[in-house]
Structure formats: structure tokens, C-alpha cells
Amino acid sequence: MTLAVCEVRYEDAYLIYDHTGQIYHELRANFAGLKVISPAPSQTTATADQGSFGLETGASRFTTNKPDSKLEQFAVSCKHFFESVTRNLEVKVFTRVGLRTMFRKDFATLDEAKSAFTSLKLVNLKPTERFGAAAEPHEIYLRWEGKDVGTTWRLKAESGKIDVILPPELEAEKSELHKAFNGLVLDVDYYTVAPVDRSQWDPTEWIQHSIRTIRRDTDAIFGG
């Protein structure tokens, strides 16, 4: 797993103009290295050792790009963050709660990743060139949505490149870092459709239930 995001949305909470400082003051007790990056009246972002925070009038989210496999630590961090947000902004009902996770399986080359995608047989189309682009698609995007919950599920064969130019003040041996990767990226967004009352939602319970659901149904899609 390369990324996990939990986000709650609510009707515009104007108490954000009064209580943002209180929220970050409370978070300091549970998050080491907390640092506010972008303070603005209606939108604040911050980072800590455990991940990054986004606080807006209509939504707040916690993100980590180093999630533990069962999301246990991630869920605990979410609980600290969202409890402070909902209490201080007096949020009673969430219009949407979402958990987005990204997984990556690396391959030596992009062609190998594409072959792996094709071998999964997720698309029932004859391999004929379409739209003048290619014979086989290398990305699939699906959505299931009921009256209570929904999921978007995207799988893509892709290559990526990380380019970092280090500031000279670091006096590092290398002034630049470059890394390329090829792989299959799975991006799953599991979310609620119906409103969720504050008394119904506990981040630790919900995230644990959700990641189990994501893994179980993704395994089923892959034929596991």
C-alpha cells in the first residue's frame, strides 16, 4: 500500500474561523513534529510524522504515504484528528465519509506491467486497435454505488518517475535524485453515499471494516 486517505465532508462549518488554532493545539498532544504548512482562514494544511492534515470549511482529511498494512496506526491517527475536528467545529452529520487507498505492484518494465494487466482479463473486448490508440486498454475504472455506500476502483499499468532537486544548502553528495518505476497501480475509493450521523461513526472501527471490505472484494475481482 502506498497511500491512504480518510476524508469526512460536512455542511460548511463556519466555526473553522474561530477554532482552527484550538484543533492544531490539541493535535500537538498526539502528533509528533506537527507543523502547519499553509494557514488560511478557510483551509489549513499541516504535516506531522504520522501524515498530513487538511482542514477546510466543508471537509477535513488525513493522509499518509507510509500506511501500515492493516491501517491500524492510520486509524488511530484519524481518530485523534477527526474527533478534535468534529468536536471543535460542532459537526453533527457527515455528508460523506471516504477511505481512499492506493496499492502498487512493481514490474521491471512497463510492458511487463501491461501484460500483467491484460492477463487479469478484466475487460471482455477483442484485442483490436480502437480509437487509433492501442489494441488493449491498460487502465480500467469501475464504480459501484448503492443508496448507502459506493466504491470506485481503478487499475492502471503505468510508469513513473521521481525527480528531486536538492537545495544546495544540504551540501549532499548528489544534488539530484531520480527514480523510475513501472507497475500496476490500484486505486480504491470506498465511501458513504447516505449521510452519516456523528454518533454512528468511529474512525478506528470504520477504517478497519472498510479496509477488510476493500481487500476482500478486490481479491474477488482478481479471482482470489
Next chain:
Amino acid sequence: MTDTPIETPRKPSVRQLSGPETVFRLPGTQPGSTLIAARESRSSGSLALAPVIEIDKLYPAAQGSRSHLVTALGLLADGIDFLAQARIAAQKGRLIESDRYTQRFQATLPSLFRCRKIGDGFAVVINALHFASINMHGKPLNLDQITTSWRILKELRNGPFVEFEQGLEYVEQLEGCGLEVDPPIVSELLEDLEHEQSLR
């Protein structure tokens, strides 16, 4: 061109992000991971009428789950069912049958008590129901008491993470229908205190 330039974290641009997806910020990710700009069309105040999600959809029971919440939801469903049966029997004047169902509900309370880690609001309600049954000393609950317990149990099942203050409100409602919700020793202490005050 399929390369995915992923930049190191830097100060993000300030903009509202409320598209249809759970949002994350990775400036310069591939097109599939960028944020879709469409906004939800929910109008302000619409939540007042929208029914909230069913608790069983939010926390579907998984086989072999050791979650306190899943256990509690199952026990609460049983308790609600027993009290519903007790209400029907009481309404029809079948008091022995009503009491039998009430006792079956009361038998679930110790197991529910073991799930008190769910929250303080949850624990205070279960505690109150437990001591109310002890303080009845074997007497059957009347229809009003059964109905109030049944209604509160239904609300607790649909919102088990109630705040402590809301839990206390439920306890007050139980007291309002004549149930004694304090532990017996506390009741005795309060009685002694009131007796002493009346002698002064």
C-alpha cells in the same frame, strides 16, 4: 507519454477540493489521480430531511470478527427484538409472556456491558439498564418502561458512539418512566443521606 512525475511535498496551492472522490494531494500526479473539479450538488440544509445511513451498511458483520462493535450490534438487535415481543405481549395483556421476553433481554446486558469500550455514552446507558433490572427485584417492567427501554435501545443501536451527555439524556428518560438506574449501594447511600437530612 506515460511518465508520472511525482514531486516531493511542497506547499500546496490553496483551493477548495470537494470533488466526487476522496481527495489526496500529490501535485503533479498522473491524470488518473488528479482531482476532478465537479462539485457535489447537495444544497444547504438538505441533510435535515435525508435519512442517515443504516448502521449495518456502515459496519457490515464480517465472519469471525472480534470487534466489540459487531458483537454489540448483534446483541442490541436481539435485545430490541425481545423488547418488541415483550411490548406486543404486554399490549395484549399477556404479562407472564411479556416478562419472559423482558428477562431474555436482561440476560443480554452482561454481554453488552463487556462491549463498553465502544464509548462512555454507550456504557452509561447499558449500565443504567443493568441496574434498573437489578433494582426491580424480580418485578416485571410495565408497558411504558418496556417501550422506553426498547426505543432507547433502538436509538443506541443506530448510533452506538453517542456522546456521554446524550447517554445521560437517555438515562434520564429511563428514570422518567420510573426505573431506578443507580447501583443498589448508591441508592442506599442516597436514601441514608435523604433520611439524615430529613432528621435535621
